[in-house]
Amino acid sequence: MSHGSAGVKSPCVEVCALDDKDLCIGCYRTANEIIEWFSASDERKREILVSVAERRAAV
Helix, strand or coil, rough: CCCCCCCCCCCCCCCCCECCCEEEECCCCCCHHHHHHCCCHHHHHHHHHHHHHHHHHHH
16 A cells, blocks of 8 residues: 555555553554654655654664
């Protein structure tokens, strides 16, 4: 399901649960990033993925 944007794949792993910091324990996106994803440009999605990678590495 690309929702009109085949360029950038969602980091969703279908483990949707937010921790006490509003961070998804499955994909490491914030609640706002998850909401924003559906309307974000490919460039913004890549920025989100960089943030996701940084959060994942910090764990």
